[in-house]
Amino acid sequence: MDFSVLLSDIPTLLLVILGVPAVLAAYIVGGEYLVRRLPDKNRPQVRPWIWVGPALIIVFAFLGAPAIGTTIQSFQDNHGNFIGLSNYATQFADFPTGGAWLAIRNNILFWLIFYTLFALAFGLLLAVLFDRVPYESFVKSLIFMPMAISSVALGVIWKFMFWYQPAGEVQTGTMNALVTFFHHEPVAWLQDLTVNNLALILAAGWGITGFSMVILSAALKGIPGDLLEAARVDGAGEITIFRRVIFPLMMPTVVVVGTTLVIFALKAFDVVYVMTNGNFGTDVLAFRMYNLLYQSNNYGAASAVAIILLVAVVPVLVFNLRQFRAVEARR
């Protein structure tokens, strides 16, 4: 390791270590000083803005301003000329195979439906089943563990699991070792157009199931035991209790987890990038944006895809936040 670079930057480092807290302290003290000079009744109106001010500025600088820039760029060609909606027109051209349609199909038909259902169904199933066993916490940690892996590592691991060798060769990929054990021809999981999207979703779903499981499990634990007791006394079977008591009570949490998963599904990127690079009909919107930006250097088109994605995500996001607040309010 070469530390000479660090050494040469010691003055900058010192300035930052001492300077940033000093500026912050000065801002707070100065702000408070100004607020105190205001009439009493105006203070509560001004003070919050002084405190959230820095956060607002940072959010605007790093989120708001780029979003506005992206929107503007989506109406421009590569040389900065205004070209109206034609970037969007290219993305929506030639249904069903051209433009961004393939990516939209994969995002909506495959990721949004299968990924969300997969993670939600398995998360719920595991949460409910493990609720009844003594070794619950151990198993739950195991299921949650993939969350600790970066999704790139996850993609690489599953790429090995899906490894393909022609029939007759030794199958080093776990999945193909399994299918050939049952005397089936090996499957090119990531290249075969009929299974590859589901293969990607299986890999991504494996990584996220732990997330939905722990949240749903927490909601399950929040259901009062006397309710279940009462249902049992009334003669309800376990399945009826789940359907009529547990599930309705968990519904708000299921909706929050579900919408969060929908957002994850819409911005799916890393698994696709690592495992197939969007080839063989597995392109998704976020990856298309990346490709248009870095591979094609087509800034306008990339911005248009980014805005399409944003427009798709925002309603889900708003719904998710409202629902989340509703759940919080009920507590």
Place this chain on the structure above:
Amino acid sequence: MRSLWFKRSLILSLGAIFTAVACGTGSTQSAGSVKVIAVWAGAEQASFQAVVKPFEDQTGIKVQYESSRDEDAILTTRVSAGNPPDLAAAPSPSLLTKFAQDGKVVALDDKIDVSALKSNYSQSWIDLGTINGKLYQIYSWVSLKGLIWYNPKNFQAKSYNVPKTWDDLVNLQNTIKSSGTTPWCIALESGSASGWPGSDWVKEIVLSQAGPSVYDSWWQGKTKWSSPEITKAWSTWGQVLGTNDSNVYGGKQFMQATNFGDGGTPMFASPPKCYMHNQASFITSFFTSANPALQPGTDFNFFALPDLSPQYAGAHVVSGDSWSMFHDTPQARKLMQYLTTADAQTIWVKRGGKISPNKKTSLDAYPDALAKQTAQILVATQIAKYDAGDQMPSDMKNAYWKAVLDFVGNQNSLNTILANLDKIQATAYK
């Protein structure tokens, strides 16, 4: 409440410190060093570091090398953030050319010794690096494409002869196929560049079949993909692949799923799974790293892809590593100058896998007879054309690579694929 405020302000200020430090270290030019980005990792990185070692020892200038397999994305980001490296070497010049057109890289005409360069390099390499009359890129190592690798022992065992003409090649391929083995090994997986090994096939066929002027107007976007010449090149490759890719080991699944570096390995299985593999000269290092016992010449050898048309005999597609300068510093100039010398290039040539474009590099420097033979072919090539895909705008190039994957997936969809490429061609060159 108070402790929460304290924690938050601490997090904020720490965040600010890290950001500032990250920016600070990024933009400061520490004296006596050159920042370099290239794609070489592993064995190739070791070779590059061996090349710069004497330079560092002599000048005391430190070369800070950064390797990235996703170089295009890294360079684009860093250039638009105003934080590029001093020098970058790219395996394809299209992004560097775009930087040159946008004025992001430094013209080298008065930065290095151009007269020495002119006496040591053939004019075609200098022309390739010249954009709008100024020299922006310099080639340090080059490779020859369109080499058909085979295992001489396997050929001997079956008494196959090295084909001299295209008809010989087609006959040989049919003979091998009738003996129950697939003639070819082809592997197309290469991360975000998946498909390129197949694009080599197509461009070699275009150059040899339709000639250099069609080749040039094709990559320049003036000849359509659906034109008779280009369509014919694809269907000629389709004949090599066979119906439903039946001439290729493992069919389309193996081609699409296997990394290009592992593509030739089945040739060395016993019994061989295939007999021929088309790849540039660098592939030998992949052969020997998979099977260290393999000896060049006895276990693997090559012949140049036979001419498709006598009119354009001896036409070869070449490619190379091109260098561009982002920051004009004395250290960067010195390193750039050093990289053009035969001394520097010979170091990697001796380690294998590369050919030097410098005429002063001795043929004896090549580590084996094969490498020497490749270098001789490169020197003697009558029609040398740079990789067409690498000269296309990146939009076009990426579509070309994807088209290869689609084509091997379903050869019958050729017309749709080419029509789609035409559509991209119509916008990509603007």
